[in-house]
Amino acid sequence: MSISAETFFLDHSAEGTLQSRIQQMVAQGILEGRFRPGERLPSSRKMAQHLGVSRITVTLAYTELVADDYMISRGRSGYFVSDNAPEPPAFPAQRADQGTVDWPRAIAQRFTPGLSVDKPADWSRFRYPFIYGQTDRTLFDSANWRLCALRALGMRDFEALTADYFDGDDPQLVEFVARQTLPRRGILANSDEILITMGAQNALWLSAQVLLNSRRRAVIEDPCYPALRNILTQSRCQLSPVQVDRDGLPPDKLPDDTDVVFTTPSHQCPTTATMPLSRRNALLEKAEADDFIVVEDDYEFEMSFLKSPSPSLKSLDQNGRVIYVGSFSKSIFPGLRLGYLVGPAPFIREARALRATVLRHPPGHIQRTVSYYLSLGHYDALVRRMSKTYHERRRVMEETLHHHDLTVAGQGTYGGSSIWLRAPSGVDTAILAEHLLADSVLVEPGAPFFASDTPPTQYLRLAYSSIPASRISEGVRLIADAIAHY
C-alpha cells in the first residue's frame, strides 16, 4: 500500500528545522503503527509539493530516515518503510495530553451501561455453540443472496442504491411487505401504515420514543429481551415488569394505569411460551377497557415447524390498538439490520419523522436486495430449510435433555430456535457457563433476562440455531455433567 502525501501535516507551531520536523513526522507515524513495513512513502517531489517546502529538504530528511533504518530506498521504485523499522508498542501510547474537558460533567445524558454482551465474537470456533441469534453458515444460501445483492447493484436500480430517500423507503420493499409478508400474519396495511426499520430493535426503540414519556407507564414481560428493557430504562418512562407464566403475559396482572404493553405472543422471549387465543382476546379486551396500546414483537413466527403459527395479535385487533414489529435480520442474518413497524398512520407518521431525524432512512441497497430475495422466493426457501433443520435439532435436543433428566422450563409448542432450561436451585448458570467454556461449550445464562436486581440464577437458554444436530448429544452431556459436578 502507498501512504498518501495528504496524511502528512507540518505542525507550524512546532520547533526545529523543517528537515528535522519532516523526519519526526515520518518516524512518529511508524512508531504509532500508522505506517507499516513495506508501505511506500510519497515521492520526495510529491511530499515537497504537498507540504510547500523545497524538494531538497524532503530528500535530506528521507536520507536521514534511511540512515536510521526507518526507511529503505529502492532506487526508482521509491522509499519504503523498512522491515527493520522500530516496532510500535503493542498497546498504542495514549497521547500525553488528555485534554482539559471534565467529561463526567460534559456528558449530559448517560447511556452506559447499556446492552451488556458476554457472547464471544469467535463463537464459531467453539465445538458446542448453543448460541442464540447468529447465522449458521451451513444453512444460509450465500449464492442467492449474492445474486440478489448484485442485481440490486445494477444500473436499473441506480436510484434505489444511491438516492437520498429523505424520510422514505424503497417502495418495492414496502409493497412486498404489504402484499405478501403481512397477510401471512393476517394483517392488511397500506403503505402509510408501514415503516422499514434498522431491525426489530430499532422498531421497538422508535415505538418507545413515540408512545412514552416520563409520565407514562410501560409494561414489559419478566423475563424479557434485555435490549428492550434497556430501551425503556433509557426512555425514563414508568416501567412495570410483569411475571410471565406458561402461557406468556397474564393480562389480569397488568397495572391499572398501563399506557403501553410490550409483548411477544408468538414465542415469549426467552421462555418460548405461546400465548393462547383466549388470552390474546383477553389482552385486547383489557387494552380497549383500560385504553392502552400493545406493541407486539412477532419475532421468530416463521420458525413454526411443529404446527402452524397462531394468528398474530394484530390480526385479532379490531380497534387499531396493536403496533406490530417484524424482522428480517433474525431469519436472514442479524448483520442485515432490517425490520418493519406496522401501525395506524398517525403513529407511523411520528415514527417516520423521528427516524428521519436520527438517520434519514435504512440504506437503499439493503432494502432493494431484501425485496428481490423475498420476491424471488429465496426467503421462503431459506425459512423452509431452516425450519427443517431446526426441527431435527430440536428433536435431538429434547431427547438428550430428557435422557439426562434436565428440566425444560420452556420449549415453544410451535417451534423456535431455543429451549429455556432450569438448573437445580443453587446453580449459578453464569458460573456454569464460564466453566463450560473450557469444554468448548457455549451456553447463555438466564439472569440478564430478568428485571430484578437479584434475578434467579438457575436459568439458561440453549439455542439450536447454530449447532449441528450431530454435536447436540455430546454438548448436552457436557452441560449435564457440569451441572452434576457444580
Place this chain on the structure above:
Amino acid sequence: MSISAETFFLDHSAEGTLQSRIQQMVAQGILEGRFRPGERLPSSRKMAQHLGVSRITVTLAYTELVADDYMISRGRSGYFVSDNAPEPPAFPAQRADQGTVDWPRAIAQRFTPGLSVDKPADWSRFRYPFIYGQTDRTLFDSANWRLCALRALGMRDFEALTADYFDGDDPQLVEFVARQTLPRRGILANSDEILITMGAQNALWLSAQVLLNSRRRAVIEDPCYPALRNILTQSRCQLSPVQVDRDGLPPDKLPDDTDVVFTTPSHQCPTTATMPLSRRNALLEKAEADDFIVVEDDYEFEMSFLKSPSPSLKSLDQNGRVIYVGSFSKSIFPGLRLGYLVGPAPFIREARALRATVLRHPPGHIQRTVSYYLSLGHYDALVRRMSKTYHERRRVMEETLHHHDLTVAGQGTYGGSSIWLRAPSGVDTAILAEHLLADSVLVEPGAPFFASDTPPTQYLRLAYSSIPASRISEGVRLIADAIAHY
C-alpha cells in the same frame, strides 16, 4: 408470481358458510389490489390443508369465483386471478373501522413536522437540476463499487456480512479510517475514539443526545443545515442561532453560557464560507476559556479542488474539546448512510451505548464494502474525478453568474459543490423556484436554512454536483430571466 396459502386467514368470528367465507376472502384480496391479474392461487389441496377445511369446500368456492370471473382455471396449471377481475379502486379504501384509539393523546412525543423536503424524487428528469447532494450517474464508478460489494459478499467475509456485532463495528473499516482517512485531516485517533454511524446526520444526532439536555445551551450557525436544527429542536435543549459572516461563525458572538457549538469550518453550510485559521484558533481559545465543546461537521472537505483544505479544527485542538463528524455518504452516495464520529473515549463510549440501543450497529456488509472501496484506492480516484468535474462546472457557473450580473453571496474558496446566491430584495426564491420548474430548472430556496420564523427570502442555493457543465449556462440564463421578470 404465486400467492402463498399462508396469506389467507379465515376469520373465525365472521358469518356465513365456510365456502362463502373463502370466496369472500379471495375476492377481497383481489379488490384490495393484493392479488393481481395473472397471479396463481394456491391449489385447492394446499388451501384446504392450510385453512383446515375439506378440499371440496375450497373447490366449490373456487368454482364460484371462476363463474364470477374473479379467477380463471387453466386445467393442470391451476387457478389464476382473471385478467377481467374487478379492478381495485385507484385509491385504496380506508378500512371502515378507524379504531378506538385517541392518537393525539396516545402519542406521547411528537417528531413532526421534521425534515421538510420539497426536492422532487424525479430530479434527474429535469434538464437543469441545480440540485444538492444527489449522486451524479456520470461520475460514480458503479463497476468498482460493485466489485467491492461482491468481494464483501464472499465466504471469506461471511462474518462481516452476517454477524451480530452488538455495539461494535467492522474492525477493518475502523482501522482504515484511523490510519488513512483521519490523518489526512491531521487527526490521530485510536479505535476507541471512533464510532461508525449511519451517515453524518446520525453522528450529529448521537452527539446532541450525549452532550445536551433541557438545561444545556447549544449554538448553531445561522443559516445552517436544516436537519441539524431539527435534531436540536427535538432534543429540547436551549438553542441559540448565531449569524455567520463571510468567515463563518464569529466566536465573539457566542453566548456566555454556551455548552456545545455545532460548526462547519471547512465549508459553512449553506454559505460555503471557510473559517480562517485565526478564527479557528480564537474559537478553540474561547472553548477553553468558557469550557464548551465544539462539534465540527467537516462535510465536503474532500472537494477542495481550488486549494488544499485547511487543517480541520480538531487537528488544532490541544485540549480534546472537538468532536469530529465525517461522512462517506456525501462523496460516495447518500443512499449509503455511512459516516463516522471521532472524539475522546468517554464521549465515544456513551455515543456507542446509545447507538447500540437505537439500532445496534450499521450493517456489516456496507462497512466492509466501504473498507474495500477505500483501501483499493477507488475512493481517492472517485474524489479526484469528482473534483476535476466540479472544478470545470464551477468555472462555468462563476462565468455565467458574472455575465448575468447575479450576486454571489458565497462560493467557497476551497471548492465545494454549490454556490450561495442572493437575489434582489423583494424576490421570494420559493416562488421563483416554483416558476422555474416549468423551465425544467431545479433550484433550492434558501429560507429553510435560516432559524428565524420570518427568514430572508431572497437567498438560493445552486449546486453543480448533478448538472453537466454543458447545461449550466442555459440553466443560469433561465434563472437570471426568471429573476428579471419576477
